[in-house]
Amino acid sequence: AQRVTQPEKLLSVFKGAPVELKCNYSYSGSPELFWYVQYSRQRLQLLLRHISRESIKGFTADLNKGETSFHLKKPFAQEEDSAMYYCALRRDDKIIFGKGTRLHILP
Amino acid sequence: EAGVAQSPRYKIIEKRQSVAFWCNPISGHATLYWYQQILGQGPKLLIQFQNNGVVDDSQLPKDRFSAERLKGVDSTLKIQPAKLEDSAVYLCASSWGDRAYEQYFGPGTRLTVT
Numbered sequence: 001a002q003r004v005t006q007p008e009k010l011l012s013v014f015k016g017a018p019v020e021l022k023c024n025y026s027y028s029g030s031p032e033l034f035w036y037v038q039y040s041r042q043r044l045q046l047l048l049r050h051i052s053r054e055s056i057k058g059f060t061a062d063l064n065k066g067e068t069s070f071h072l073k074k075p076f077a078q079e080e081d082s083a084m085y086y087c088a089l090r091r092d093d094k095i096i097f098g099k100g101t102r103l104h105i106l107p
Numbered sequence: 108e109a110g111v112a113q114s115p116r117y118k119i120i121e122k123r124q125s126v127a128f129w130c131n132p133i134s135g136h137a138t139l140y141w142y143q144q145i146l147g148q149g150p151k152l153l154i155q156f157q158n159n160g161v162v163d164d165s166q167l168p169k170d171r172f173s174a175e176r177l178k179g180v181d182s183t184l185k186i187q188p189a190k191l192e193d194s195a196v197y198l199c200a201s202s203w204g205d206r207a208y209e210q211y212f213g214p215g216t217r218l219t220v221t
């Protein structure tokens with residue numbers, strides 16, 4: 001079954017330190033993976049897609065098919081990065097979300 | 108452009124009562140989704156519409172949940188009767204027909220069943 005696993009419920013990182021939010025997936029086929037973000041009192045929104053291979057707000061994510069992972073990384077955390085982050089997998093025309101990781105940036 | 112609108116934002120009901128949620132998607136978006144997000148979990152798709160037709164309702168508890176999208180625009184999601192385990196945030200999202208990944212989410216309706 002297709003599944004997305006985010007092993008950390010909460011990740012606390014000091015400002016300026018590197019961030020890595022973990023995501024593992026199970027999918028039979030060529031996966032399409034995404035990261036969504038929800039800032040406090042804001043709506044859930046798309047952060048980035050693995051296909052576009054872009055950096056958004058300093059975040060990048062590389063699809064590692066060997067390890068079935070799609071970890072989200074940022075070299076230097078900023079306070080405004082505090083939010084809920086959801087890893088997601090596309091199956092047909094549907095998105096399957098992980099349970100999310102709350103990123104807390106410490107001053 | 109105006110975003111996805113949902114109402115009400117909050118609702119508290121007793122178990123066995125009925126409740127309805129409304130969603131107005133972004134103009135021109137053919138696809139509309141209803142998600143249930145239980146505390147501590149990611150959003151779970153309940154039903155997906157393409158215009159006014161149902162694409163997927165495999166995870167909709169049809170004995171108590173129903174949804175419609177008349178005229179392919181607004182949508183309503185109803186729960187009748189509600190159970191305690193229905194307490195959750197109900198999210199509506201919409202997208203262009205072939206861009207399921209680029210869903211625009213509404214603010215959600217927080218339902219508490221007591």
